[in-house]
Amino acid sequence: MNFASDNIVGASNAVMQALVRANAGAMPAYGQDALTAAVKRRFAEIFEHDVAVFLVATGTAANALALASAVPPWGLCLCHEEAHVIDDECGAPEFFMHGAKLKGLPGAGGKLTAESVSACLDSLPSAVKQMPPKALSISQVTECGMIYTPAEIGALGKLCHDRSLFLHMDGARFANALVSLGCTPAEMTWKQGVDILSFGATKNGCLMAEAVVVFNPLLAEALDYRTKRAGQVISKGRLIAAQLEGYFAEDHWLANAAHANRMARLLADGLVAVPGTRLAWPTEANEVFPIVPKAVHRALQAAGAHYHSWTQVSLPAGQNVGPDEELIRLVVSFATAEDEIQNLLSVARAAQARLAAE
Structure with missing residues (x-):
């Protein structure tokens, strides 16, 4: 009876079979293979949007790189006070943001509201001696198992864009939220103002495969370099892509x-x-x-x-x-x-x- 987490089990059979298929033969290294290109196109189809996709091995890497692209070293990122990015990643987002900070806000069920975020923004001084807010990060699903509805995400997205903040979604359990809501990936992300997504797959059947999915092209420019510096441009990158190929096939x-x-x-x-x-x-x-x-x-x-x-x-x-x-x-x-x-x-x-x- 092991209910410790959803990452205690191995990969699904469909994912492992795809991995074995991709393991045979030779392909270009560092994600320059045809399989990786096909998986990136698949992301664009799934989200009904042109996207930049960066495949990584862990959710911590995805979150840290996504937030580093959205928040400059002098900036502030708001999140829930119990969010994974602030509570469970050993400071990795702040490390990769090169000095930028996370600020945790309270909220029942691990959720933030547009009203609570707006109140926090209004309370922050605008003097140069304080770090200016540059992004908001929300977790879908939250640390308390709660789900943001598209309307709730949309309200946060509008607030962020009205206040010149980027909106990041930590989607470690993205598929679980999507199925529960019965909406499309687009309706849960960019259509509600999400600029950048940490797309989780490891908890739902992959061996180790996550992705940073960028909807706002302003955030994609430096991620090629950031992922390389973070050691996340994997030499045998096709084996990350293969997991996602099996993951997406036939809506697995x-x-x-x-x-x-x-x-x-x-x-x-x-x-x-x-x-x-x-x-x-x-x-x-x-x-x-x-x-x-x-x-x-x-x-x-x-x-x-x-x-x-x-x-x-x-x-x-x-x-x-x-x-x-x-x-x-x-x-x-x-x-x-x-x-x-x-x-x-x-x-x-x-x-x-x-x-x-x-």
């Missing part, structure tokens, strides 16, 4: 995300049926955040369940975790089987039954 990426989202709903529905358990935030993608009795938490751990306890910082107003409760995060993946979920639910039910009998 969307099927993977749909399965993960279904498993998350099954898990969430099962947990809220256990007396004493409730959800901290709605289950909108492939992450479930239940607040469980500590006795249930201990029973799950004793049974070998792997997951993480979670922070209460972004709980909605009126929600709290009691002294005898634990807020935990459970993540399912494209490879999660229903019997894994039923096993965890059985342990939770049994633990709650023992607790009720005491």
Whole structure:
């Protein structure tokens, strides 16, 4: 019962088969091969837009390079206070921004609103002694499993462009959000004002393949050089592209995300049926955040369940975790089987039954 994250499983069969096919024979190095060119064209088709695409090996690299292209060394990037870019990447975005800083803002469920961002912008002094805001970064899906709707992204996009900020989206779980919303990639990105996207694929079936997708050509100019300096122009670049070829083929990426989202709903529905358990935030993608009795938490751990306890910082107003409760995060993946979920639910039910009998 391992629900620690969606990157604990390997690559999907379709991705591995594509990788094996691309492994045969010789092709030009450093992304100059026909396969990489074809995958970049595929991105343009998927997003219905001319895009510059830079294939990288990790999400941290994608985020750091994307933000470095949007924020000069004297600039400021706003984000949620629990966003992955500020909380989980060891300062990599600020390192690659060469001195620029991230500023975290509060928001329930890991989400920011146009109103809260506008208020922050209004509060910042304009004197040269302060770093001017140059970009906003949002996470889709957020660190609390929440999804920005196209309307919410659009409101942030309009605000950013009215205030001369670039809008970056950290799409580590992009496919999960897309499937949940039932919209198109274009409707979730550039049509709402997103200038640059960190497109995640590793969590949803790839071995290690991410991409920086640039909609605003002003941000593409230096990325060839930035990716090279960051060690992300991979010598055997076709093997990054091959993963994405298999990922996109026959909408495999969307099927993977749909399965993960279904498993998350099954898990969430099962947990809220256990007396004493409730959800901290709605289950909108492939992450479930239940607040469980500590006795249930201990029973799950004793049974070998792997997951993480979670922070209460972004709980909605009126929600709290009691002294005898634990807020935990459970993540399912494209490879999660229903019997894994039923096993965890059985342990939770049994633990709650023992607790009720005491």
